Amino acid sequence: MAQTSTLAAEAGQSRRSAANGDKYERLIAKAREIPPALTAVAHPCDEASLRGALDAAAQGLITPILVGPTGRIIATAKQAGLDIAGFEIVDTPHSHASAAKAVELVHAGKAALLMKGSLHTDELLAEVTNKETGLRTGRRISHVFIMDVPTYAEPLFITDAAVNIFPDLEAKRDIIQNAIDLHVGLGLGTPRVAILSAVETVTTKIPSTLEAAALCKMADRGQICGGLLDGPLALDNAISPEAASIKGIVSPVAGKAQILVVPDLEAGNMLAKNLTFLSGADAAGIVLGARVPIILTSRADNVRTRLASCAVAGLYAHALAQTRPIGG
Incomplete structure (x- = not known):
């Protein structure tokens, strides 16, 4: 039954990709024309979130900084067969600290985008909206x-x-x-x-x-x-x-x-x-x-959707940088 459900889901995604036009493709192609943005990825400790960041990096859309427990990130990459060599890892003890550190990197100008990993959305946004250390405007x-x-x-x-x-x-x-x-x-x-x-x-x-x-x-x-x-x-x-x-x-x-x-x-x-x-x-x-666009993906998102989210965030951050300092 599980295999049948998986095959049905994959077939549905294939039909969806074939049916849809080139709306996302145009955005992704346009995003490849600008330098990939340094992106703080908060707690990429499951396969979906880690793969999403690496797929976007492979397409030239972002340059991820992996923020989370180093051991868990390495173990996740090994189990999923993902190559994280060459990507910066910023070690944190748990998801709350990952959210805080990712926001801190953006606040310090060391990252131009923020991306949600395998933590809850509320946990990340709580750090974003923190009156003292967050990214409020x-x-x-x-x-x-x-x-x-x-x-x-x-x-x-x-x-x-x-x-x-x-x-x-x-x-x-x-x-x-x-x-x-x-x-x-x-x-x-x-x-x-x-x-x-x-x-x-x-x-x-x-x-x-x-x-x-x-x-x-x-x-x-x-x-x-x-x-x-x-x-x-x-x-x-x-x-x-x-x-x-x-x-x-x-x-x-x-x-x-x-x-x-x-x-x-x-x-x-x-x-x-x-x-x-x-x-x-x-x-x-x-x-x-917030001061920067935040890439908010779901575990149910397909590759095309994850890439589109990264492309949209990168394009918008680039546009903001041309008109005013981000957060201005």
């Missing part, structure tokens, strides 16, 4: 999925589906600005941003519609910059021109959104996983709003 930290959906012509950003559980209006402002800045920083142009709810009309019965309307007005007043916003929009009329036309919605965003802003983490997580498991989409992901 004036922005709320948020997560963006960069989705490669086979049936959609462009990369589709979904935010926030991993960090902010029930963001308020001010948090959503930062979540949107982080995603807009990423879209622009990747060279994808001015994004069309759909603020999602269950309906496309404003009603006091659904608070997310009120927030969507307020966020659009904030964009009108320059409190959110660099993108075209519309909302509230239901998912269908955000991504389907036909659905938007049937509802009589006329806007530069409706029917062709590039960034989907969800009401809360639950809705975003379900939407992203729905696309992944029912539509064969891939979901690269990074965390924004």
Whole structure:
């Protein structure tokens, strides 16, 4: 039974890779044109996280600094048949210390990116958000999925589906600005941003519609910059021109959104996983709003998705460095 499940999973990944277009490939190719960023990999003590870092290094996307218990990292590499010769290892006693040390390397300017290994996301982000030693900026930290959906012509950003559980209006402002800045920083142009709810009309019965309307007005007043916003929009009329036309919605965003802003983490997580498991989409992901982009991968990610996450983070860090010092 286990072998059958494994074969089925591998077949599913093959179909997914074949069905998807070259959205990730374009980003990966572009990232290879810039120098690989020194990347502090926090606690790469299982095969998936260690292999992900080494695969990205082999593609010229990052130069990993392996931060964790030296013995465990060496044992993991040996068991998985991975060659870590030539890569710097910074020894730490446990996962909490690994997170703290990886953040310290970034804080000291010894690494330009941060990458999650085999520790819990909350453990890493607790060090990132530490008021004394972390990597906080004036922005709320948020997560963006960069989705490669086979049936959609462009990369589709979904935010926030991993960090902010029930963001308020001010948090959503930062979540949107982080995603807009990423879209622009990747060279994808001015994004069309759909603020999602269950309906496309404003009603006091659904608070997310009120927030969507307020966020659009904030964009009108320059409190959110660099993108075209519309909302509230239901998912269908955000991504389907036909659905938007049937509802009589006329806007530069409706029917062709590039960034989907969800009401809360639950809705975003379900939407992203729905696309992944029912539509064969891939979901690269990074965390924004800190001094540097944070590569946040999952053990379930395939190689292509891990490489895309590294490519996106590297490209964005490079773009930030061209305009301002990271963290500025």
